[in-house]
Amino acid sequence: xxxxxxxxxxxxxxxxxxxxxxxxxxxxxxxxxxxxxxxxxxxxxxxxxxxxxxxxxxxxxxxxxxxxxxxxxxxxxxxxxxxxxxxxxxxxxxxxxxxxxxxxxxxxxxxxxxxxxxxxxxxxxxxxxxxxxxxxxxxxxxxxxxxxxxxxxxxxxxxxxxxxxxxxxxxxxxxxxxxxxxxxxxxxxxxxxxxxxxxxxxxxxxxxxxxxxxxxxxxxxxxxxxxxxxxxxxxxxxxxxxxxxxxxxxxxxxxxxxxxxxxxxxxxxxxxxxxxxxxxxxxxxxxxxxxxxxxxxxxxxxxxxxxxxxxxxxxxxxxxxxxxxxxxxxxxxxxxxxxxxxxxxxxxxxxxxxxxxxxxxxxxxxxxxxxxxxxxxxxxxxxxxxxxxxxxxxxxxxxxxxxxxxxxxxxxxxxxxxxxxxxxxxxxxxxxxxxxxxxxxxxxxxxxxxxxxxxxxxxxxxxxxxxxxxxxxxxxxxxxxxxxxxxxxxxxxxxxxxxxxxxxxxxxxxxxxxxxxxxxxxxxxxxxxxxxxxxxxxxxxxxxxxxxxxxxxxxxxxxxxxxxxxxxx
Numbered sequence: 001x002x003x004x005x006x007x008x009x010x011x012x013x014x015x016x017x018x019x020x021x022x023x024x025x026x027x028x029x030x031x032x033x034x035x036x037x038x039x040x041x042x043x044x045x046x047x048x049x050x051x052x053x054x055x056x057x058x059x060x061x062x063x064x065x066x067x068x069x070x071x072x073x074x075x076x077x078x079x080x081x082x083x084x085x086x087x088x089x090x091x092x093x094x095x096x097x098x099x100x101x102x103x104x105x106x107x108x109x110x111x112x113x114x115x116x117x118x119x120x121x122x123x124x125x126x127x128x129x130x131x132x133x134x135x136x137x138x139x140x141x142x143x144x145x146x147x148x149x150x151x152x153x154x155x156x157x158x159x160x161x162x163x164x165x166x167x168x169x170x171x172x173x174x175x176x177x178x179x180x181x182x183x184x185x186x187x188x189x190x191x192x193x194x195x196x197x198x199x200x201x202x203x204x205x206x207x208x209x210x211x212x213x214x215x216x217x218x219x220x221x222x223x224x225x226x227x228x229x230x231x232x233x234x235x236x237x238x239x240x241x242x243x244x245x246x247x248x249x250x251x252x253x254x255x256x257x258x259x260x261x262x263x264x265x266x267x268x269x270x271x272x273x274x275x276x277x278x279x280x281x282x283x284x285x286x287x288x289x290x291x292x293x294x295x296x297x298x299x300x301x302x303x304x305x306x307x308x309x310x311x312x313x314x315x316x317x318x319x320x321x322x323x324x325x326x327x328x329x330x331x332x333x334x335x336x337x338x339x340x341x342x343x344x345x346x347x348x349x350x351x352x353x354x355x356x357x358x359x360x361x362x363x364x365x366x367x368x369x370x371x372x373x374x375x376x377x378x379x380x381x382x383x384x385x386x387x388x389x390x391x392x393x394x395x396x397x398x399x400x401x402x403x404x405x406x407x408x409x410x411x412x413x414x415x416x417x418x419x420x421x422x423x424x425x426x427x428x429x430x431x432x433x434x435x436x437x438x439x440x441x442x443x444x445x446x447x448x449x450x451x452x453x454x455x456x457x458x459x460x461x462x463x464x465x466x467x468x469x470x471x472x473x474x475x476x477x478x479x480x481x482x483x484x485x486x487x488x489x490x491x492x493x494x495x496x497x498x499x500x501x502x503x504x505x506x507x508x509x510x511x512x513x514x515x516x517x518x519x520x521x522x523x524x525x526x527x528x529x530x531x532x533x534x535x536x537x538x539x540x541x542x543x544x545x546x547x548x549x550x551x552x553x554x555x556x557x558x559x560x561x562x563x564x565x566x567x568x569x
Contacts, residue, residue: 169221169293170352171484172420179487179510180427180443180460186563187465187531188491188506189256193226193243195501196272202234203495208435211305213494214241214476216347216413217505218291221480222251225328226505228476228492229286229298230276238279238286238300243503244329246270252482253509256527265528265554267502274329283319288347288363288413289478295380296323296331299345299362318345320362324381336380338362338373338387351416351424352378359416360387367411367428368395372454391453400458407461409440415479417487426456427479429489435474439464441489464508466491467529468552471506486510527561528554 173179202212215229228241247268248254258265279286280300287299298321304314320338323331340362347363356378362371373387395408411428418424424446431439443460466472471491480488489508496503530543532553539546539553544566546553555566 170418171481172418173481173487174420174484176417176419176423176425176487177443177460179485180441181462182510183441183462183464183487183489183508184511185462185464187467187527187529187561188471188508189254189527190467190470190529191245191248191254191257191505191507192267192271192500192502193245193505194267194269194272195496195503198273198276200273200276200496202232203230204498205495208494210475210494214492215286216288216478217476217490217492218289218296218415218478219480219488219490220291220296220325220328221293223328224248224254225274225325226490227289227291227296227331228503229279229289231285231303233284233303236284236303237281238284238298240277240279240286240289240296240298240323240331241503242274242277242329242331243505244272244274252486253488254507258528265549266500273503277323277331279321280319283317287318287345288411290348290350290415291325291478292350292416293352294324294326295350296325297321297348297350297360298323299348301344301346314344316344316364317341318343318362320345320348320360322380334381335383336385336387340371343369343371347411347414349414349416349426351418354422359390361414361416361426363411363414366409367414368408369393370414370456393454393456398456398458401460404458404460406458407442408458409442410434410474411442412474413477413479417479417481420484425459427489429473429477429479429491431472431474435472439466439471439473439477439491441473441477464489465531466506467531468533469493470504470529530555530561530564530566 212233224245226243230239232239283300284303285301290297301318302315318340322334322336349361358375360373370393374390377385409430413429426444428442444456475494476492491506530553534548535551545556559566
C-alpha cells in the first residue's frame with residue numbers, strides 16, 4: 001500500500017511502527033525498523049501516540065537488526081511484497097489527511113479469509129530464508145502488542161461517561177426513547193422549496209426504479225437550511241442540493257410554509273434551492289449524509305445501473321467527504337477523506353464522543369455492516385485530523401428489547417442522537433419493499449462491552465406516513481434534534497416535482513407540537529393535505545370539503561385537516 005507518488009520521499013525515515021498502529025492486519029507484514037519503507041515518514045501519528053512511539057524505538061526488542069546475507073535483503077522484500085499483495089493494504093494516511101481503509105482483508109491468520117499457507121508457500125520456496133520470515137513475524141507480533149496497548153487508551157468507545165454539553169451546539173435529549181416514541185405517527189407536515197433559477201440536470205425520470213434520485217436529507221443545526229444528497233447520473237457527479245426555507249424562523253419545529261388561505265398553495269418565493277454542490281465526479285452515487293454541529297458528512301460510491309445492481313455487478317468502493325457548514329448556505333469542502341477501497345458508503349453518521357473526539361459510522365450496502373472510525377482531534381477542520389477504523393459491527397449480531405421486532409431494514413439513512421446521561425443511539429430510516437411499502441423509523445442503542453467494541457440493540461420502532469406523493473423514506477430522510485425534549489424527522493421524495501417547480505420535504509414532529517410563526521408566538525399549523533389522491537378518481541366524500549390540486553385532495557379555504565377529514569378551524 002504505497003503512498004501517492006507526490007508523498008514519497010527519498011530519505012530513510014526514523015524507525016516507526018506507525019503503519020501498523022494505524023490499522024492492524026496480520027496479513028500485512030511489518031519490516032524490522034531499519035528496513036522500513038520511506039512511506040512511514042509520511043504517517044504523522046497523533047500526538048497521543050508519540051510517547052508510546054518513542055518508547056518503542058528504544059525498546060530492547062527493536063534495538064538491533066539481524067545480520068543478513070547478501071541475498072537476504074531482496075528475498076525479504078520479495079516475501080513482504082508477496083504477503084502484502086495477497087491482501088489489500090489496510091491504512092495509509094497521506095499528506096491530505098486521507099484515510100485509506102481497504103475493508104475485506106483477513107483479520108485472523110489461519111482463517112478461511114487468510115489461510116496460513118499463503119505465507120508458508122513463501123518459506124517453502126527457499127528453506128534458507130525461513131529464519132528471515134520468522135524475524136519479520138516476530139517484529140509484527142511486537143508491533144501488535146504495542147498497538148493493542150496504544151489503542152486501549154485511544155479508542156475508548158464506551159458511552160457511559162457523563163457528557164460535557166457546554167461546548168456542544170447539538171442539544172442532548174433528556175430521554176431519546178421517549179422523544180422517539182412521541183413523534184406524530186399520523187402524517188408529516190409538508191414543506192416546499194422553489195427550484196427557482198438553479199439549473200437541475202436530470203432528476204426527471206418520473207417513475208421507478210430511479211437511477212437518479214435524492215438519497216438523504218439533513219437540516220443544518222439551528223438553521224432553516226437543508227441538504228439533500230443526490231445521485232447525478234446525467235452529469236456523472238455526486239451532488240448535494242442546498243435549500244433554504246427563509247420564511248420560517250426558529251431552531252425547532254418549522255411547520256408548513258404553504259399559504260393555507262390559497263386554494264392553490266405555493267411556498268414563498270424566498271424559500272428556494274440555493275445551489276448544487278459537486279462532491280465527486282468519479283463516484284457519482286451519493287449515499288446517506290449526516291449534519292452534526294458545523295460538519296456535513298457525505299458518502300460517495302461508484303455509479304451502478306439498475307440492471308447491474310440486480311445482477312450484483314456494482315463496484316464495492318466509496319469515499320467519505322467532510323464539509324465545514326459554519327455558514328450553512330455555503331458548505332466548504334475540507335481536505336479530509338475516508339477512502340474505502342472495498343466497501344460502499346450507503347449511510348454516514350457523525351457524533352462527538354465524551355472525550356471531545358469524533359466517531360464516524362459508515363454503513364455498507366443496506367447498512368448490514370457498520371464500520372466505526374475515531375478521530376485523533378476534537379476539531380475536524382484541523383489539518384492534522386486523521387480517522388482510524390476502530391471496529392465493525394454486523395447486523396447478524398443485532399439484539400432486541402422485549403416486545404420489539406427483530407427486523408433490520410435496508411436503511412438509507414442512519415443518524416446519531418445523544419442522551420444527556422451519555423447514552424448514544426442511532427436512528428435508521430427506510431421504506432419496506434424497496435421503496436414500494438411503508439415508511440419506518442427504527443431506534444438502536446449503542447452498547448459497548450469493552451473499550452474497543454460496539455454492539456447495537458433495537459429498542460423501538462415506529463410506522464410513519466408521508467402525505468401522498470410528497471416523501472419516501474427510501475429516497476431521503478434524516479433526524480434532527482431541536483431541543484432537549486424535541487426530536488424531528490425529515491423526508492423528501494425521489495425527485496423534484498416539475499409540475500409545480502418545487503422540491504417537497506416533510507417534517508415529522510412530536511404529537512401536539514406547535515411551530516413558531518413569523519411573529520415569534522406559538523400558533524397551530526393548519527394542515528391542508530388530507531393524504532388522499534385524486535389521480536384517477538375524485539376525492540372521497542369521507543375527507544370532507546376538498547379540492548383536487550396536483551392530484552392531491554386538499555382542504556378548501558378556511559378548513560384544516562383533523563383525523564384525515566377537512567373541518568372548520
